[in-house]
Amino acid sequence: MSQPYELRTQYWNDPVAKASFKQFAMDIFGLDFSDWDKAGFWDEAFTAFSYFDGDEVVANTCLYLLPAIINGRKTQLAQISTVGTRADLRRQGMNRELTEIALDWAKGKQDGVFLFSDEDAVPFYERIGFSPQEEFLEVIDAKPVTSREGAIKLDPQSDLAKIHDYAQNRVPISNKLSIGNEKLTMFHALYFLRDLIYEIPELDCFVACKRSEERLKIFDIVGKQIPSWKELHPFIADAGDREVEFHFHTDKLGLSAVRQIPLKGNLPFVWNTFPVKTPVFPYTSRA
Ligand SMILES: CC(C)(COP(=O)(O)OP(=O)(O)OC[C@H]1O[C@@H](n2cnc3c(N)ncnc32)[C@H](O)[C@@H]1OP(=O)(O)O)[C@@H](O)C(=O)NCCC(=O)NCCS
Structure with missing residues (x-):
């Protein structure tokens, strides 16, 4: 043909x-x-x-x-x-x-x-x-915390080697569903997340996040360990945040009262069936 x-x-x-x-x-x-x-x-x-x-x-x-x-x-x-x-x-x-x-x-x-x-x-x-395939986000209410100094914005051009080092040595973001591919992580760092990367040296990781309309959106946490939310939140908190949404499963963050809500618009499709029932596709798994 x-x-x-x-x-x-x-x-x-x-x-x-x-x-x-x-x-x-x-x-x-x-x-x-x-x-x-x-x-x-x-x-x-x-x-x-x-x-x-x-x-x-x-x-x-x-x-x-x-x-x-x-x-x-x-x-x-x-x-x-x-x-x-x-x-x-x-x-x-x-x-x-x-x-x-x-x-x-x-x-x-x-x-x-x-x-x-x-x-x-x-x-x-x-x-x-x-x-x-239905797709989900995980959401929590943002509890007030005392902010901490120490998050440093990274630039994918001048800080490329540092970002790559984190990507190379990252541990999986979730035991439920994670995708580990440093080159795909770097693709996101260079394109969709380029202005959203903050290193937290004290926690040996970087976090990709942004806020809009009183919502803190976390796209990925990349590091040699995954900090608990309690450790991480003070570095990225803002008093105006009402909710926090996570674009990955949060099983490693030590959270309680997590809501899964449907995410519309990305139009995921699967061949046969997908092995995770209510998946939160990690944001940085998208190619
Ligand atoms: C979507 C796209 C890749 C399809 O490629 P294609 O070579 O025309 O697809 P095929 O000819 O192999 O089509 C396979 C079947 O899908 C159907 N199909 C293809 N495009 C369709 C459309 N827009 N609406 C309805 N049916 C469609 C065909 O009729 C065919 O059905 P049949 O085998 O029962 O007759 C092409 O239209 C394209 O390049 N679109 C722009 C880029 C894009 O949207 N890519 C996908 C990004 S996620």
Whole structure:
């Protein structure tokens, strides 16, 4: 069906093919992988399955194998991402084929496959057999605490080595569901969390967080140990905070009265079933 296009995978060692992949990601999603690549965090485990027309990627599905902890057990999960077909070649079955090939390749290598869809791509994922998955946040009321000095804002450019050191040596954020991939953590540090990283040397970690509308949002805690909330909160507290939301399972933070609330908008989908029943997908697990 996909003649005259050439199926290629594991081609990151071919600079021309890799450049074409990056251009494709720019054209379809406006996503520029250059900063991640230049900083040296491009990841072999991020595996592309692409149709090429000569040197040009015309359709692509990536499957990212990610080391994970699920209910205390070490395993791997697979995330599908960077899914696209050049506009003039859509609805010809190319991406169905690529996704089937990628899933086939990942058989026996993972305990669950997930992805986050764009609104427009929902019918496509439903059509090719993925199921919508409910996703949650964990929320607590913000109790007043006495603030402490000592959180230092980090800059992903000048503090890159320090951030990387934390990412490399991090312990899992949760025993229930965590994804441990330093290169993906660095992707987030360089892109979505670039202005939100605060080192707390006293606790040997950094925290990625921001506040809006009386809500403190915690995206990740990266360090050689996970501090308890009691230890961490004073460094990032603000008297105006009413609630704190966590974008990961908080089982290691020593919290009580945690509410799980549905998170809308990321449109997660899974292949078959996902091994965690009410998942809080760690924010930094998104590829
Ligand atoms: C979504 C996208 C990747 C689909 O690629 P494609 O190569 O056209 O998909 P296929 O031709 O393999 O389609 C597979 C099935 O999904 C259906 N499908 C594809 N796009 C659809 C859409 N927008 N609405 C409804 N059904 C759709 C096809 O009809 C086909 O069904 P069938 O096999 O029963 O006939 C492509 O439209 C695209 O690149 N969109 C822009 C980028 C994007 O949104 N990517 C996803 C980001 S999460």
